[in-house]
């Protein structure tokens with residue numbers, strides 16, 4: 001079943017036995033990455049990092065989770081800030097959703113994230129929610145995790161054993177399951193700089209503004225003239241993880257965006273996506289919406305969007 | 306070296322002292338780590354203008370400003386806010402910064418039971434401080450996380466629209 005935190009929380013809320021206060025826990029404010037990792041290990045991994053808290057606090061309040069220790073990572077300077085590093089933009093894990101809209105480096109070098117940000121929740125939640133938290137949670141209905149796939153981003157991780165970087169393609173494993181092990185911290189996300197020969201597009205279909213999408217999609221393509229040399233297309237709200245549609249990508253590479261090509265890419269979605277049955281949206285409808293959305297976005301890409 | 310004291314793990318429900326600047330005044334407050342900011346404001350500081358509705362980020366009744374930005378006080382533990390500056394609806398009312406919004410809400414019947422109103426005002430104030438002349442679409446967008454079960458929203462959008470226009474002309478709302 002395609003699910004997301006908000007609707008799960010909502011159904012819990014409506015179904016009687018609702019606890020709205022978290023179970024007692026201890027609180028530790030870490031000043032450095034090492035302190036945070038150490039505290040997690042010493043709590044026997046019965047701990048949670050808290051960043052924006054916009055998903056974790058409701059989960060604790062509803063007692064979907066009840067760790068002994070909460071480790072506040074928001075005062076760790078190393079997790080903050082956006083800067084250019086060679087051919088990449090290093091976006092600190094604590095970068096807030098609202099900064100995706102206000103930070104000039106993001107608008108210039110990661111415009112897909114800038115375009116996706118207004119669709120993430122509501123303004124007050126964007127004031128606190130973080131990029132790292134969203135990627136760590138890996139909600140399949142979330143905008144940013146899916147965009148890391150479209151952007152060919154790399155996730156920078158700090159573990160007690162050392163640092164490593166992992167490609168977004170290898171990061172999302174299953175429903176709310178990622179390559180991140182308990183006690184590991186996302187420190188930053190590295191995004192290749194957007195280039196002059198590239199175009200991007202983003203949109204989603206939702207019942208109401210600010211709701212999780214019924215289907216959403218973002219893409220980045222590299223062009224020579226009107227010919228697509230490379231394209232990465234990523235969907236969200238279509239299954240257990242954010243999903244790249246490699247079949248549709250393959251139909252587009254080497255051609256220009258004429259109506260037949262677009263139709264072929266739309267046709268390929270059937271092989272790329274296998275939407276799960278949900279109470280809300282039947283699989284056939286979700287696939288239909290995905291086709292509609294893909295058609296619109298490729299149309300915009302063809303117009304130079 | 307680590308900064309983490311293992312004995313902390315046995316003190317889950319022991320209160321800790323937090324320091325806040327609430328509506329311009331320095332306060333200290335004893336809270337359990339699991340107490341949310343909205344509970345701290347209402348129960349400990351007796352600032353009951355901030356409302357607790359869903360307590361999970363869905364309704365917007367609990368909005369306050371933390372360090373100048375609108376935030377859900379049900380989605381923040383009070384301990385996380387240690388050291389922060391918090392402005393609640395009481396502070397925004399006393400300082401007069403939202404007097405024009407309040408008058409316009411009143412004039413246009415943009416509130417009935419009033420449960421949602423503090424959150425609406427905090428959000429409206431944030432919107433108008435960022436965008437000088439938002440259109441109705443942008444106003445609706447900004448209010449997308451604020452539920453009102455009474456008014457049907459139209460008058461709320463009208464009131465904010467009127468204040469936006471009046472403020473950008475340099476006066477208060479008529």
Ligand SMILES: Cc1cc2nc3c(=O)[nH]c(=O)nc-3n(C[C@H](O)[C@H](O)[C@H](O)COP(=O)(O)OP(=O)(O)OC[C@H]3O[C@@H](n4cnc5c(N)ncnc54)[C@H](O)[C@@H]3O)c2cc1C
Pocket residue numbers: 006048049050051052053054055056057058073093119120121122125128129130131132133134136137139141142143144184185186187210211212213361362363
């Ligand atoms: C009403 C409502 C509507 C929402 N709508 C949307 C929406 O439309 N789209 C959307 O994408 N999101 C939505 N969200 C979720 C929001 O975007 C969250 O901010 C985001 O999912 C999590 O980020 P956070 O910083 O708040 O993480 P937290 O809540 O602090 O943490 C989430 C999880 O990630 C872990 N974590 C956090 N940071 C790190 C890190 N650096 N390294 C390792 N683990 C970490 C935590 O331990 C926790 O398990 C909504 C939330 C609410 C309450």
Ligand code: FES
Pocket residue numbers: 356357358359360361362363364365366367368377378379380
């Ligand atoms: S009480 Fe905080 S959003 Fe409903």
Ligand code: FES
Pocket residue numbers: 415416417418419420421422452453454455456
């Ligand atoms: S006036 Fe009653 S909820 Fe808005």
